[in-house]
Amino acid sequence: MRKIEIMSLMTVLMVSGFVRAEEGKQQVQGTKLTAIEILKKADGVVNAPKDQDIAIEMILIDKEGKEKNRKSKIIQKGSEKRMIKFLSPADVEGLAFLDLPDDVMYLYLPAFKKIRRIASHVKNTSFAGTDFTYDDMASLNYADEYVPELTGEKKTDGLKPVIKEDQKQWQEQEFDHYILELKPKKGIQKDYSKLIMWVRKDNFYPIKIEYYSREGKLHKVMIRTKIEKEGEYWIAKEVEMSDLKKDHKTKMIISEVKYDQDLKDELFTERYLKRR
Amino acid sequence: MLKHYFQKNLLFLLLLTVPAFCEVDIGGEFLTDNRFRTEDKNKFTCNENRLSLKLDSGISRAQFHAEIWLREQGFSEVSSSSDLQEKDKEKISPSSLEIRELYIDFYRFLSENLELRVGKQRIAWGTADKLNPTDNLNPDDLEDIMDFGRHLGSNSMKLTYYFGDLTLTGVYIPVFIPAVLPSSDWSSALTPAFSLPAGMSVQNFSDSIILPENNPEESSMYAAKIAGKLFNYDLSVSYFHGRDDLPLVNRIEVTPTGASTVNAVAEMLYPKMQVIGADLAGAVCNIGVWAEGARFVNEEVGMETFTVGVGTQTGIALSEEAYFKYVFGFDYTFKNGLYINGQYLHGFVHERGKDNLEDYFMAGIEKKFFNDELKIKIGCGAEVKDFDKVKDNMAVMTMPEVSYYPVDNTEITLGAYLINGKDTTAFGKVKDNDEIYLKFKYNF
Numbered sequence: 001m002r003k004i005e006i007m008s009l010m011t012v013l014m015v016s017g018f019v020r021a022e023e024g025k026q027q028v029q030g031t032k033l034t035a036i037e038i039l040k041k042a043d044g045v046v047n048a049p050k051d052q053d054i055a056i057e058m059i060l061i062d063k064e065g066k067e068k069n070r071k072s073k074i075i076q077k078g079s080e081k082r083m084i085k086f087l088s089p090a091d092v093e094g095l096a097f098l099d100l101p102d103d104v105m106y107l108y109l110p111a112f113k114k115i116r117r118i119a120s121h122v123k124n125t126s127f128a129g130t131d132f133t134y135d136d137m138a139s140l141n142y143a144d145e146y147v148p149e150l151t152g153e154k155k156t157d158g159l160k161p162v163i164k165e166d167q168k169q170w171q172e173q174e175f176d177h178y179i180l181e182l183k184p185k186k187g188i189q190k191d192y193s194k195l196i197m198w199v200r201k202d203n204f205y206p207i208k209i210e211y212y213s214r215e216g217k218l219h220k221v222m223i224r225t226k227i228e229k230e231g232e233y234w235i236a237k238e239v240e241m242s243d244l245k246k247d248h249k250t251k252m253i254i255s256e257v258k259y260d261q262d263l264k265d266e267l268f269t270e271r272y273l274k275r276r
Numbered sequence: 277m278l279k280h281y282f283q284k285n286l287l288f289l290l291l292l293t294v295p296a297f298c299e300v301d302i303g304g305e306f307l308t309d310n311r312f313r314t315e316d317k318n319k320f321t322c323n324e325n326r327l328s329l330k331l332d333s334g335i336s337r338a339q340f341h342a343e344i345w346l347r348e349q350g351f352s353e354v355s356s357s358s359d360l361q362e363k364d365k366e367k368i369s370p371s372s373l374e375i376r377e378l379y380i381d382f383y384r385f386l387s388e389n390l391e392l393r394v395g396k397q398r399i400a401w402g403t404a405d406k407l408n409p410t411d412n413l414n415p416d417d418l419e420d421i422m423d424f425g426r427h428l429g430s431n432s433m434k435l436t437y438y439f440g441d442l443t444l445t446g447v448y449i450p451v452f453i454p455a456v457l458p459s460s461d462w463s464s465a466l467t468p469a470f471s472l473p474a475g476m477s478v479q480n481f482s483d484s485i486i487l488p489e490n491n492p493e494e495s496s497m498y499a500a501k502i503a504g505k506l507f508n509y510d511l512s513v514s515y516f517h518g519r520d521d522l523p524l525v526n527r528i529e530v531t532p533t534g535a536s537t538v539n540a541v542a543e544m545l546y547p548k549m550q551v552i553g554a555d556l557a558g559a560v561c562n563i564g565v566w567a568e569g570a571r572f573v574n575e576e577v578g579m580e581t582f583t584v585g586v587g588t589q590t591g592i593a594l595s596e597e598a599y600f601k602y603v604f605g606f607d608y609t610f611k612n613g614l615y616i617n618g619q620y621l622h623g624f625v626h627e628r629g630k631d632n633l634e635d636y637f638m639a640g641i642e643k644k645f646f647n648d649e650l651k652i653k654i655g656c657g658a659e660v661k662d663f664d665k666v667k668d669n670m671a672v673m674t675m676p677e678v679s680y681y682p683v684d685n686t687e688i689t690l691g692a693y694l695i696n697g698k699d700t701t702a703f704g705k706v707k708d709n710d711e712i713y714l715k716f717k718y719n720f
Binding site: 120125246248 | 613
C-alpha cells in the first residue's frame, strides 16, 4: 500500500514537473512570440520615441581604475538618424558624428573645420576612445542586421559577475528574460560572429548584450541598468560597455533626456553637424 | 613697436572684460614647439609659444566666432645694449598677435534655408587630405611648411543655401591677400630657378612685388560651389575667379658686377586665374576613397629679362594654356586599429603651367596603443620628377612621430622630418633641412 502511495506520489511529481516544463514551453508558445518578434519588440522599445535629445556623461575606466570623462549630446530621430556631439573635454569639444541610413556617416573635425565622409571601415573602430565602436553607437535596429534565435529564458544570473555592490541595481534586474542569439545576416559585415542579447520579458527592454569575436571569444559586454519609465518610454539611465580583451570599460550616464520634441530632419545634416 | 605693445595689452583687457558683460565661451589651445636641425650644429629653427584663443557667443540666429593667436616666436634679435632696454621686449623675445578668424554667422537669413557668414573666415573646399587643388579661396599660410594645408582667413561674405540634398555656396572676397611664404631655409623648395648666362652666379638678389590695384575689378575674388549626393557619393562642382596667391616672377634685371657675378632684381606679380573644380568622396568595398581635380586657366604673363649692356629678352612666364591638377586618395582602418592613408597628387601648390606639374605620392600609417594614450604615426612623401629616370629625379620625405596623451587635453609629440633626394626635385632642394621637433599642447 505504502509502495503504491510512493509510486503515486512520484507519478504526481513527475507529471507536475512535466506540466511545469510544458508550462514553460507554453509560456513561449502561448505568447506566440518568435525570436524575430522578440527582437523587433526590443528594437521597438529602445526606439519607441519619435525623437530623443539626450545629454550624456561618458566615463572611460582603465584596468587600474583611472577615469576619463567626456560629455556629449545625442539627438536621434526614429531609429535611423543619430547625431553625437562632444561637449568636453576641450581636446574633443566640437567633434561631431552623424549617422544616416545606408551606412552614410560623417565626422566633423573642428581643428580642420572640415566635415569628412567616413567609410564603413571605421565602423568597427573605437568611437572617440570609448569602448563603443562607431557601429555600436550607430546600429539601433538589430532586426535589420541580425538573424535571431531564441536560445532560452533565464533569470539574471548572467549579470551577477558584472553588476556588483549596488543592491538597488541588482533588484531592478530581477526579471525573467528571453535569451536571443543574433548572427549577422548574409551580406552584412560585422566585427562580431554573434551577439547574445538578454531581453526583459515584462517590457522587452534589452538589458545585456554579449559581443563575441569572429574567433568565437567573448569580446565585450554591454549592460543597461537603471531602467526607468520616463513618460511613455522606457530608458536605461546607465549603459556600461566592458572590453574584456583590453580590460577597459566605458560607462554612459544619461543626465537629461527629452522625448518627442519634433526634431526636424534638417538637424540631421552636415549643415548642423558643424554648428555649435 | 610701442603701438604693437599697446594693441596686445588692449586685446588682453578686452578678453578679460568682455565675458563679464556678455556670454562668451572662451576656449583654446596652448602650444610650445621647438625644432632643431640634425646637422648644421643642431641649429634651432623653431622656438614658439602659441596661445590660440577661441571666442564664441551668440543667440540662436546669430553667432560670433573669433580665433586669435598670441605668439612668442623666434629668437632674440638683440644687437646692442639699447635693444635690451626696449620696453616692449620685442628684440629680446619677439611676439605677435594674429587674428586668424573673426566672423558672424546669420542663420535663417532672409529665408529659412539661407545662411550668411561675414568676416574673416577660413573656407575649406575639397575632399582630399590637405592637398586640395580646389581650395583656392583663402591664401596659403606656408610659414610652417610642415603644417601643410594651413591657410589664412579671408575677409569675405559667404552665402549658403540648402535645398534638399543640395548645398549652394557663393563667396565674395573683396580684397586680395597674398600667401605667406616659408622662411628662406625652405623657400627654395617652392621657388623655380631662373636661368642666367652660363658660368654666371648671383651676388645680390632683391625683389619687388606688385600687388593688384586696390579696386573691385583687380582685387576682388568670387567663387561658387554646388554640392550634393549621387549614388551614395558626395559630389561637388566649384568655380573660382580670382588670383594666384603665390607671386610669379615676370621681370628680372641683371647687372654684371664682376667677371662671373651679377646682381639680380626681380619683379613679381599675382596672375589672375579661374579654376573649375570638382571633388567626390565615398567608399568602395569598405575603403574610403576621394578624388579632387581642378582645371586652372591663368592670364598669360610675359617674362622680360633685362641685362645691363646686353639688352632685353622677352618670353612667357606663364602661358594661358589651361592645366589640370588632381589628387586621388584612399584610407582604411584594419581590425586591429591600424589606419592607413594614401594619396597621389599631380601638381603641388606652387606648380603652375601644364609642363611644370610634378607627381607626388603620399602615405601615412597610424596606430594608437594603451587605451589611446600613445599614438605612433609615420608619414611618407615621394616626389617623382621624371618617370623615365626615376633614380636621378626622385626625393623622399619621411615623417615619424610619437604622441603621448598623459591626461585629457594634453599631448606631447616627438617627431622628425627626414628628407633625401636629388637637387632637381622640390623636396631634394631642402634635403639638408632634416629636423627633430618636440611639441607640448594643452587644450582648454
